[in-house]
Amino acid sequence: MADEPLVLGIETSCDETGVGVVRGRTLLADAIASSVDEHARFGGVVPEVASRAHLEAMVPTIDRALKEAGVSAKDLDGIAVTAGPGLAGALLVGVSAAKAYAYALGKPLYGVNHLASHICVDQLEHGALPEPTMALLVSGGHSSLLLSTDITSDVRPMGATIDDAAGEAFDKIARVLDLGFPGGPVIDRYAREGDPDAIAFPRGLTGPRDPAYDFSFSGLKTAVARWIEAKRAAGEEVPVRDVAASFQEAVVDVLTRKAVRACKDQGVDHLMIGGGVAANSRLRVLAQERCEAAGIRLRVPRPKLCTDNGAMVAALGAEMVARGRSASDWDLSADSSLPVTDPHVPGASHTHDHDHVHELAKDNLYS
Numbered sequence: 001m002a003d004e005p006l007v008l009g010i011e012t013s014c015d016e017t018g019v020g021v022v023r024g025r026t027l028l029a030d031a032i033a034s035s036v037d038e039h040a041r042f043g044g045v046v047p048e049v050a051s052r053a054h055l056e057a058m059v060p061t062i063d064r065a066l067k068e069a070g071v072s073a074k075d076l077d078g079i080a081v082t083a084g085p086g087l088a089g090a091l092l093v094g095v096s097a098a099k100a101y102a103y104a105l106g107k108p109l110y111g112v113n114h115l116a117s118h119i120c121v122d123q124l125e126h127g128a129l130p131e132p133t134m135a136l137l138v139s140g141g142h143s144s145l146l147l148s149t150d151i152t153s154d155v156r157p158m159g160a161t162i163d164d165a166a167g168e169a170f171d172k173i174a175r176v177l178d179l180g181f182p183g184g185p186v187i188d189r190y191a192r193e194g195d196p197d198a199i200a201f202p203r204g205l206t207g208p209r210d211p212a213y214d215f216s217f218s219g220l221k222t223a224v225a226r227w228i229e230a231k232r233a234a235g236e237e238v239p240v241r242d243v244a245a246s247f248q249e250a251v252v253d254v255l256t257r258k259a260v261r262a263c264k265d266q267g268v269d270h271l272m273i274g275g276g277v278a279a280n281s282r283l284r285v286l287a288q289e290r291c292e293a294a295g296i297r298l299r300v301p302r303p304k305l306c307t308d309n310g311a312m313v314a315a316l317g318a319e320m321v322a323r324g325r326s327a328s329d330w331d332l333s334a335d336s337s338l339p340v341t342d343p344h345v346p347g348a349s350h351t352h353d354h355d356h357v358h359e360l361a362k363d364n365l366y367s
């Protein structure tokens with residue numbers, strides 16, 4: 001439909017310069033420039049390297065996205081950008097670019113929340129997001145369970161990791177096993193040939209008195225590292241495939257168990273899974289099994305839309321336009337710890353009081 005909003009989205013919260021173009025809930029372009037190779041030798045993302053790479057990639061990636069979408073910048077109905085959470089310097093590059101383009105083109109600017117975008121992207125794959133939807137967001141920077149009743153205005157935190165993010169655990173275990181960075185995809189691959197029941201690794205925060213929806217992966221990480229060390233110390237070969245499969249099983253068992261439980265407790269019958277770890281093949285299979293058994297409809301976007309990208313930002317921006325949400329002010333700033341309870345940042349003249357949530361979020365949501 002021609003009357004659906006045409007929006008360009010810019011994502012620079014971590015190491016991916018993503019620029020997407022959508023019309024309503026239809027994906028037109030998803031251009032990505034990644035600096036992941038530049039970080040690989042450090043075993044993790046180096047913020048300054050990421051910021052510089054964003055700066056270099058920004059204009060060519062925007063040009064590529066517009067070309068791929070076959071649209072002209074002057075036809076856009078708005079420009080959306082990740083305002084947070086994420087790496088401060090990296091976010092700043094995206095926000096500055098979005099402001100410059102929006103101002104020069106005379107288009108409204110929408111500063112949006114990275115986590116809400118990870119949820120909203122599923123609209124590009126499976127159509128309008130049911131309200132409410134439970135979302136399990138699992139990536140290198142965040143692991144949270146969120147309840148969304150309106151993706152443009154009402155996203156509530158149900159639980160989050162109290163230590164490492166799920167993807168971080170994959171990355172750290174891959175490092176211990178000398179499998180390189182990022183760890184998720186390679187562990188996924190090795191695990192396919194391993195036995196998930198070979199080693200009984202601990203399931204964090206699953207005791208009767210533990211918080212039902214929070215996660216912890218640091219104990220698991222230590223247990224796996226110790227197990228590997230013990231094998232090496234005894235001069236035995238480390239069964240990499242079995243370790244990968246058993247570790248992965250421990251992670252996805254807890255993630256799916258808690259997500260399904262949250263849906264049941266809250267009477268929500270749609271679960272979406274997003275973030276880089278949602279690309280995990282075993283997570284997808286187990287989530288499908290458990291959702292089917294519980295009568296829950298599962299929505300997982302294709303892997304390319306699960307990892308950080310610009311299309312997800314454009315998707316949320318388009319929803320903001322469609323629902324008549326106010327645009328951001330020109331003084332929009334990047335907020336590295338933007339709370340998930342703020343799906344978008346309307347700017348100073350529209351701000352509401354989120355200071356207390358903000359403090360909470362610093363502790364819980366982006367650890």
Ligand code: KG4
Nearest residue numbers: 139140141167182184185276277280307308
């Ligand atoms: O969403 P994302 O691209 O960036 C962040 O916002 O962090 O997620 C990257 C994370 C990395 O930790 C990576 O190891 C993990 O997602 N990941 C996976 C898989 N593919 C990527 N984890 C498990 N299995 C995978 N197949």
Ligand code: ZN
Nearest residue numbers: 118139275308
């Ligand atoms: Zn992300």
